[in-house]
Amino acid sequence: MRGATIAKVAQHAGVGVGTVSRVLNGSPAVSEPTRRRVLDSIAALDYRPNPVARALSTGRTMAVGVVAPFFTQPSVVERMRGASHALAGAGYQLVVFDVERPEQARERLGSRALGGRMDGVLFVSLAPTDAEATQLEAAHVPVVLIDRTHPRLPCITIDDAQGGRMAARHLLALGHRRLAFVGDLEDNGFGFESSARRREGFEEELAAAGISIAPSLRIQRPHGRAPAREAALPMLSAADPPTAVFASSDVQAIGVMEAAQAAGLTVPEELSVIGFDNVEAAEYTGLTTVAQPLEESGALGAELLLRALGGEAVAGRRMPLEIVDRGSTGPVRVDRDGALGTRAVQC
Amino acid sequence: MRGATIAKVAQHAGVGVGTVSRVLNGSPAVSEPTRRRVLDSIAALDYRPNPVARALSTGRTMAVGVVAPFFTQPSVVERMRGASHALAGAGYQLVVFDVERPEQARERLGSRALGGRMDGVLFVSLAPTDAEATQLEAAHVPVVLIDRTHPRLPCITIDDAQGGRMAARHLLALGHRRLAFVGDLEDNGFGFESSARRREGFEEELAAAGISIAPSLRIQRPHGRAPAREAALPMLSAADPPTAVFASSDVQAIGVMEAAQAAGLTVPEELSVIGFDNVEAAEYTGLTTVAQPLEESGALGAELLLRALGGEAVAGRRMPLEIVDRGSTGPVRVDRDGALGTRAVQC
DNA sequence: CTGAAAGCGCTTACAG
DNA sequence: CTGAAAGCGCTTACAG
Numbered sequence: 018m019r020g021a022t023i024a025k026v027a028q029h030a031g032v033g034v035g036t037v038s039r040v041l042n043g044s045p046a047v048s049e050p051t052r053r054r055v056l057d058s059i060a061a062l063d064y065r066p067n068p069v070a071r072a073l074s075t076g077r078t079m080a081v082g083v084v085a086p087f088f089t090q091p092s093v094v095e096r097m098r099g100a101s102h103a104l105a106g107a108g109y110q111l112v113v114f115d116v117e118r119p120e121q122a123r124e125r126l127g128s129r130a131l132g133g134r135m136d137g138v139l140f141v142s143l144a145p146t147d148a149e150a151t152q153l154e155a156a157h158v159p160v161v162l163i164d165r166t167h168p169r170l171p172c173i174t175i176d177d178a179q180g181g182r183m184a185a186r187h188l189l190a191l192g193h194r195r196l197a198f199v200g201d202l203e204d205n206g207f208g209f210e211s212s213a214r215r216r217e218g219f220e221e222e223l224a225a226a227g228i229s230i231a232p233s234l235r236i237q238r239p240h241g242r243a244p245a246r247e248a249a250l251p252m253l254s255a256a257d258p259p260t261a262v263f264a265s266s267d268v269q270a271i272g273v274m275e276a277a278q279a280a281g282l283t284v285p286e287e288l289s290v291i292g293f294d295n296v297e298a299a300e301y302t303g304l305t306t307v308a309q310p311l312e313e314s315g316a317l318g319a320e321l322l323l324r325a326l327g328g329e330a331v332a333g334r335r336m337p338l339e340i341v342d343r344g345s346t347g348p349v350r351v352d353r354d355g356a357l358g359t360r361a362v363q364c
Numbered sequence: 365m366r367g368a369t370i371a372k373v374a375q376h377a378g379v380g381v382g383t384v385s386r387v388l389n390g391s392p393a394v395s396e397p398t399r400r401r402v403l404d405s406i407a408a409l410d411y412r413p414n415p416v417a418r419a420l421s422t423g424r425t426m427a428v429g430v431v432a433p434f435f436t437q438p439s440v441v442e443r444m445r446g447a448s449h450a451l452a453g454a455g456y457q458l459v460v461f462d463v464e465r466p467e468q469a470r471e472r473l474g475s476r477a478l479g480g481r482m483d484g485v486l487f488v489s490l491a492p493t494d495a496e497a498t499q500l501e502a503a504h505v506p507v508v509l510i511d512r513t514h515p516r517l518p519c520i521t522i523d524d525a526q527g528g529r530m531a532a533r534h535l536l537a538l539g540h541r542r543l544a545f546v547g548d549l550e551d552n553g554f555g556f557e558s559s560a561r562r563r564e565g566f567e568e569e570l571a572a573a574g575i576s577i578a579p580s581l582r583i584q585r586p587h588g589r590a591p592a593r594e595a596a597l598p599m600l601s602a603a604d605p606p607t608a609v610f611a612s613s614d615v616q617a618i619g620v621m622e623a624a625q626a627a628g629l630t631v632p633e634e635l636s637v638i639g640f641d642n643v644e645a646a647e648y649t650g651l652t653t654v655a656q657p658l659e660e661s662g663a664l665g666a667e668l669l670l671r672a673l674g675g676e677a678v679a680g681r682r683m684p685l686e687i688v689d690r691g692s693t694g695p696v697r698v699d700r701d702g703a704l705g706t707r708a709v710q711c
Numbered sequence: 712c713t714g715a716a717a718g719c720g721c722t723t724a725c726a727g
Numbered sequence: 728c729t730g731a732a733a734g735c736g737c738t739t740a741c742a743g
Contacts, residue, residue: 035713039713069480071738087448
């Protein structure tokens with residue numbers, strides 16, 4: 018006995034199933050006495066409508082899929098926080114599709130995972146292929162992207178290049194001239210482009226100041242704290258380390274700070290480090306960063322999706338950036354001769 | 365046209381829908397030629413079975429709910445990582461039910477959220493009420509708890525009191541005698557008991573050594589970094605601060621380390637800090653902690669649930685604990701007179 | 712205002 | 728091996 022059905026309730030109340038359905042759905046076309054009687058029967062039988070049957074009948078599942086690299090990118094979790102609240106408030110269930118490896122994207126999305134089961138889909142830091150987008154459109158499943166773009170889909174983005182420029186200006190204003198960059202591999206299987214755009218903006222602004230990054234100071238590794246740390250350590254231990262590092266994510270910036278500690282460089286006195294994103298860890302590691310509104314982007318993405326679900330045509334939005342200074346960057350050290358300080362000449 | 369249906373495929377292949385269903389479900393009772401023909405039609409029409417219809421027909425939704433305080437407890441995310449992989453591998457969708465406030469637990473669980481829509485439920489750091497448990501049992505929905513207990517349900521737990529004892533022994537062995545505790549409010553709306561059990565084990569072991577915690581050094585606050593930091597600051601700034609602090613979670617331990625920095629105490633020289641859980645942040649803040657296997661507990665919980673879903677009777681498990689020493693604890697300082705060092709007598 | 716019936720898209724005995 | 732039919736539990740025109 019897996020619970021009462023609408024038929025049992027109808028029988029108990031002495032009405033037709035249609036009438037029970039009407040009171041369930043708040044139809045005004047039910048007389049008050051009947052309504053009461055049905056409500057009483059519902060309570061008496063502890064009846065709860067079967068959402069699966071309802072979904073089959075209405076064509077709406079009341080579930081939204083969220084496709085994201087949940088466990089490799091801490092920023093995703095913060096975005097989820099915003100989305101989860103909005104979705105739950107609107108009565109939607111949130112189904113997670115974790116994508117950790119590029120191949121998974123292919124397996125999961127196009128096929129059974131999304132088809133027919135989700136009323137809408139939120140892509141976070143990931144984008145559907147063109148074929149998938151077409152298919153989703155054909156099925157009339159609204160889609161919103163966060164932190165990625167697509168020509169035909171509403172996207173919530175930031176200006177990554179602009180963020181890179183902001184980081185450059187921040188470090189230049191502190192007098193730094195010997196700068197390093199630590200970011201993602203630019204040819205990754207997910208098509209992540211943020212790191213490349215951030216680097217481009219950064220280098221562009223440096224170029225305007227007549228500065229370029231020495232090839233040995235441009236590090237690109239798979240995303241993650243450990244790879245960043247391991248790649249930064251030799252660079253920071255060398256005879257001529259940079260005086261400042263821009264990492265294209267907080268995760269990597271934290272790796273750089275760990276490398277600095279291992280190399281015996283104090284932050285920010287001997288090395289300035291600035292990250293990007295403003296994830297929670299940036300707060301308790303005291304990292305200065307180019308902050309983007311993570312939770313807000315998730316909330317906004319969910320809101321847009323809800324409106325699209327309601328039949329509205331929605332447009333994407335670009336979110337603002339700001340530098341949050343927590344003290345991991347500082348003025349470049351200058352020794353008595355006025356030369357730019359490096360570890361080699363200090364002490 | 366929301367995609368082809370089984371009827372269209374049957375028509376296209378010139379067979380009955382039952383036959384199409386049989387090839388879909390790998391029934392051996394289909395001749396090879398028919399099978400090929402049906403497969404061709406499926407491909408030609410780009411047909412994908414509607415999971416909602418299938419769910420209604422079979423009574424299995426192929427979805428599992430995870431009920432947890434996702435965004436207030438970082439440990440939950442690490443547990444999810446383990447669970448997500450196992451569930452996805454078995455073809456189950458993962459539906460998240462975030463519970464941030466005590467009242468939400470009531471609204472969401474018992475009612476529409478879980479009823480009829482989930483094949484199984486994983487509770488993380490949260491437990492169903494007795495009424496909910498009964499209801500889930502009546503509906504034959506298997507349940508597994510992680511980090512909580514219930515008399516009739518399989519639970520994956522740790523020995524919290526034992527962990528508290530381990531922390532105590534660790535600090536006692538380093539010579540600490542003036543000890544503080546920072547943990548959760550013990551009367552919280554969620555029924556979290558870990559913090560209380562950890563404190564009890566800690567105090568028990570101290571008592572065996574003839575030591576007790578001064579009331580002013582026993583801090584209990586809502587879970588979180590900021591409340592821990594704010595409550596610890598005055599304690600650490602006082603004339604007679606403790607030489608070591610046991611926090612019943614890493615999150616709170618990080619708050620204590622922030623307070624130590626604000627109070628001008630160096631860790632571990634002037635203050636030893638040990639946490640509990642071993643979340644990722646413990647790694648990059650260099651926190652010594654009583655480590656529990658978070659990801660493994662999630663994976664194990666998912667496995668048990670899958671086995672229960674397969675009809676097996678499953679039993680819970682107790683996970684092992686170990687101290688991971690990252691250098692935030694050290695020997696107590698002793699001044700020249702041999703008295704136990706405190707900030708007041710040093711220098 | 713209300714009931715009977717068709718329909719949502721599958722699966723699965725039941726006959727053949 | 729295969730088809731026709733009933734059934735899963737709802738919703739929603741359609742008549743009255």
